[in-house]
Amino acid sequence: MTPxxxxxxxxxxxxxxxxxxxxxSKLINPYxxxxxxxxxxxxxxxxSFDGRLFRAGYVLTLADQKIxxxxxxxxxxxxWPMSSFPRGPEDFRHTKVKKLLxxxxxxxxxxxxxxxxxxxxxxxxxxxxxxxxxxxxxxYCKSTYPQTGDAVKSIFMFNPLRxxxxxxxxxxxxxxxxxxxxxxxxxxxxEYEIDLKNYSKPFYSLEGKKNISQAIYEILYKNFLILQKxxxxxxxxxxxxxxxxxxxxxxxxxxxxxxxKTVIDLPVNQMLQLDLKHIGIYSGPLRDLDVYLRREEEYKxxxxxxxxxxxxxxxxxxxxxxxxxxxxxxxxxxxSAEYNEVVNRWKDFFANFDSHIxxxxxxxxxxxALILKWFKRIIKEGEMLTAVxxxxxxxxxxxxxxxxxxxxxxxxxxxxQLLVNKAxxxxxxxxxxxxxxxxxxxxxxxxxxxxxxxxxxxxxxxKTVAGLISVLDYKMHQLRxxxxxxxxxxxxxxxxxxxxxxxx
Amino acid sequence: MKIIAxxxxxxxxxxxxxxxxxxxxxxxxxxxxxxxxxDPQASASYYFRIKPGKKHNVGSLIKGGKKLDKNxxxxxxxxxxxxxxxxxxxxxxxxxxxxxxxxxxxxxxLSPLKKEYKYVFVDCPPNITLVSENIFNxxxxxxxxxxxxxxxxxxxxxxxxxxxxxxLKKSRIYSFFSMVEKRKKLHxxxxxxxxxxxxxxxxxxxxxxxxxxxxxVYRAPLASYNKRCGASVAFNNLWKEIExx
Numbered sequence: 001m002t003p004x005x006x007x008x009x010x011x012x013x014x015x016x017x018x019x020x021x022x023x024x025s026k027l028i029n030p031y032x033x034x035x036x037x038x039x040x041x042x043x044x045x046x047x048s049f050d051g052r053l054f055r056a057g058y059v060l061t062l063a064d065q066k067i068x069x070x071x072x073x074x075x076x077x078x079x080w081p082m083s084s085f086p087r088g089p090e091d092f093r094h095t096k097v098k099k100l101l102x103x104x105x106x107x108x109x110x111x112x113x114x115x116x117x118x119x120x121x122x123x124x125x126x127x128x129x130x131x132x133x134x135x136x137x138x139x140y141c142k143s144t145y146p147q148t149g150d151a152v153k154s155i156f157m158f159n160p161l162r163x164x165x166x167x168x169x170x171x172x173x174x175x176x177x178x179x180x181x182x183x184x185x186x187x188x189x190x191e192y193e194i195d196l197k198n199y200s201k202p203f204y205s206l207e208g209k210k211n212i213s214q215a216i217y218e219i220l221y222k223n224f225l226i227l228q229k230x231x232x233x234x235x236x237x238x239x240x241x242x243x244x245x246x247x248x249x250x251x252x253x254x255x256x257x258x259x260x261k262t263v264i265d266l267p268v269n270q271m272l273q274l275d276l277k278h279i280g281i282y283s284g285p286l287r288d289l290d291v292y293l294r295r296e297e298e299y300k301x302x303x304x305x306x307x308x309x310x311x312x313x314x315x316x317x318x319x320x321x322x323x324x325x326x327x328x329x330x331x332x333x334x335x336s337a338e339y340n341e342v343v344n345r346w347k348d349f350f351a352n353f354d355s356h357i358x359x360x361x362x363x364x365x366x367x368x369a370l371i372l373k374w375f376k377r378i379i380k381e382g383e384m385l386t387a388v389x390x391x392x393x394x395x396x397x398x399x400x401x402x403x404x405x406x407x408x409x410x411x412x413x414x415x416x417q418l419l420v421n422k423a424x425x426x427x428x429x430x431x432x433x434x435x436x437x438x439x440x441x442x443x444x445x446x447x448x449x450x451x452x453x454x455x456x457x458x459x460x461x462x463k464t465v466a467g468l469i470s471v472l473d474y475k476m477h478q479l480r481x482x483x484x485x486x487x488x489x490x491x492x493x494x495x496x497x498x499x500x501x502x503x504x
Numbered sequence: 505m506k507i508i509a510x511x512x513x514x515x516x517x518x519x520x521x522x523x524x525x526x527x528x529x530x531x532x533x534x535x536x537x538x539x540x541x542x543d544p545q546a547s548a549s550y551y552f553r554i555k556p557g558k559k560h561n562v563g564s565l566i567k568g569g570k571k572l573d574k575n576x577x578x579x580x581x582x583x584x585x586x587x588x589x590x591x592x593x594x595x596x597x598x599x600x601x602x603x604x605x606x607x608x609x610x611x612x613x614l615s616p617l618k619k620e621y622k623y624v625f626v627d628c629p630p631n632i633t634l635v636s637e638n639i640f641n642x643x644x645x646x647x648x649x650x651x652x653x654x655x656x657x658x659x660x661x662x663x664x665x666x667x668x669x670x671x672l673k674k675s676r677i678y679s680f681f682s683m684v685e686k687r688k689k690l691h692x693x694x695x696x697x698x699x700x701x702x703x704x705x706x707x708x709x710x711x712x713x714x715x716x717x718x719x720x721v722y723r724a725p726l727a728s729y730n731k732r733c734g735a736s737v738a739f740n741n742l743w744k745e746i747e748x749x
Contacts, residue, residue: 129553129554130553130723131552131553131580132580161577161578161580162576162578162585163557163574163576163577163578164577164578
């Protein structure tokens with residue numbers, strides 16, 4: 001494997017002002033240069049879409065049929081004779097690499113972040129005794145993915161030999177001023193502006209002085225970008241988080257439109273909401289199945305140990321089949337002319353945003369009133385819930401809580417952070433309970449459908465599904481019992497005071 | 505970490521050539537290796553084109569730790585570092601004499617390097633002093649290049665006697681025939697006699713060779729520029745033999 005990938009070195013990026021030809025002219029006595037034979041290499045950097053490896057201090061490189069997983073303290077080298085890229089930990093045999101990637105990536109898969117074609121010119125810097133003081137590379141790099149035009153970046157890599165660091169610094173002083181980087185990946189990511197931040201959570205630069213329309217624009221636009229960024233990952237079915245992030249972005253957009261109805265021209269608002277609802281029709285079932293399919297082991301643990309687990313596997317095989325269909329439906333929708341129209345409608349909406357504003361106002365006043373309104377609504381809805389109410393009522397309360405949560409997520413930064421965090425923490429407890437309740441409800445529905453549609457006369461299958469339904473139903477009852485305690489905390493005088501203090 | 509000292513109280517027997525070539529061969533097989541040049545003449549350092557840093561002297565050697573660490577230099581060859589000698593090493597005996605437990609100082613100084621190096625080769629100065637005694641205490645193996653002459657035999661016997669007198673383990677001493685000229689009758693006779701008599705002689709014979717002398721011209725280990733010559737092959741065999749001990 002090319003040494004410039006392994007070594008941790010002092011690196012300079014020279015903005016193309018230095019080349020093989022003119023480097024020697026920059027030398028001062030007593031240094032000299034010995035060039036070695038140049039070579040070509042293609043280097044790809046892999047990470048999850050949201051840069052989980054990078055953010056944990058790791059870089060995964062593929063070059064010359066080898067994979068290198070490197071952090072500041074260690075590196076692992078794995079042979080990779082395949083032409084395809086690895087998708088995740090399951091593709092590795094190396095136990096440590098497998099374990100490490102599993103921990104770092106969790107449910108995300110690897111995806112190509114950057115590929116560069118490199119022409120490497122290795123050379124040595126020698127001192128007056130013709131002793132090597134540094135092994136170096138002058139690298140000409142061109143990005144082939146993402147394509148960035150014809151710009152070639154020249155990167156100097158200096159690897160001082162032990163005991164000669166000061167001499168190398170002296171040598172570097174004579175070079176034109178340039179930026180210092182930690183290693184090859186650090187240099188390339190910064191030079192090619194590869195930003196592996198967490199795309200799931202947009203950063204809003206909202207201020208109290210702004211108008212509500214400006215805030216709406218920012219929230220909608222930033223989430224629209226997230227939606228678009230995740231499309232490719234859904235189409236290529238890289239991992240389930242692309243769809244999840246896509247759906248969350250859709251929901252945020254839908255929430256803004258439905259929560260703040262008076263600012264945007266109503267027919268436009270309704271049209272945009274319909275667009276998002278249309279997407280939800282296809283993305284919802286796929287997401288439900290994605291969540292479901294991760295539960296096989298959990299399900300096995302739910303049933304008595306002496307029961308056969310074969311039927312649970314059968315259930316998951318059927319669910320996988322359903323998932324394939326749901327994915328095809330989603331794919332068809334994303335590639336449809338109708339979806340293209342939706343995207344263009346949104347683009348047009350952003351381009352002519354001001355013309356759709358019918359009423360504007362102070363951001364702070366509007367949001368305070370909205371947050372209080374939804375808080376009060378949740379209290380009212382929750383107080384009316386009784387032990388015999390159908391699941392739908394809990395579902396409706398869950399939606400209201402979600403709306404309040406979005407309001408706090410969007411506009412919370414406008415208020416004292418510590419107190420907002422306290423309010424969010426309290427709300428989250430209630431949401432977790434209602435969310436789990438809803439998950440079980442959806443799972444029971446799916447199991448019932450399986451039972452109805454399978455036509456299976458196998459008693460083992462029926463026994464397994466019925467067993468699961470009763471366990472899940474029991475768990476739902478437990479959650480209902482817990483709900484009342486959690487709701488009592490949420491609707492306590494203390495919490496009411498907190499909301500009034502913040503938003504009253 | 506294995507400390508291998510190339511020693512002879514006699515000069516010009518091929519200690520430095522052996523230390524440089526064996527260290528190079530150990531490193532080129534993937535072992536992290538340090539060559540410790542203890543001879544104030546600094547010939548091993550010269551072969552690697554390495555000069556000691558301005559602050560390196562007998563004091564930094566004795567202090568060890570970071571002081572010593574700072575003065576270790578990476579050679580041009582992978583896995584091979586060198587601690588260069590300084591002219592002030594000529595006073596090492598005097599400095600050691602002032603210390604408590606002077607015989608074991610070098611061992612203590614080298615001990616922290618255990619984690620970093622698999623092999624430490626010591627190119628020793630040609631004498632039998634407190635410095636040599638320190639090396640004998642620190643080394644896991646003491647290897648004597650032996651030119652097959654009567655005088656060499658005398659120094660070999662003296663060393664054995666010294667070890668006995670100082671109650672040191674003689675089993676750590678090994679020898680090999682160095683700078684052997686096959687056309688010389690005396691060389692052949694002594695090799696035959698000693699090989700049969702003394703168990704401490706290794707099988708490999710290093711021939712006298714102008715290729716070895718050229719190391720001073722190339723300023724590099726023999727195998728780095730000439731792998732095929734007889735001396736190069738012999739050093740390789742010698743390393744394989746030592747590695748197995």
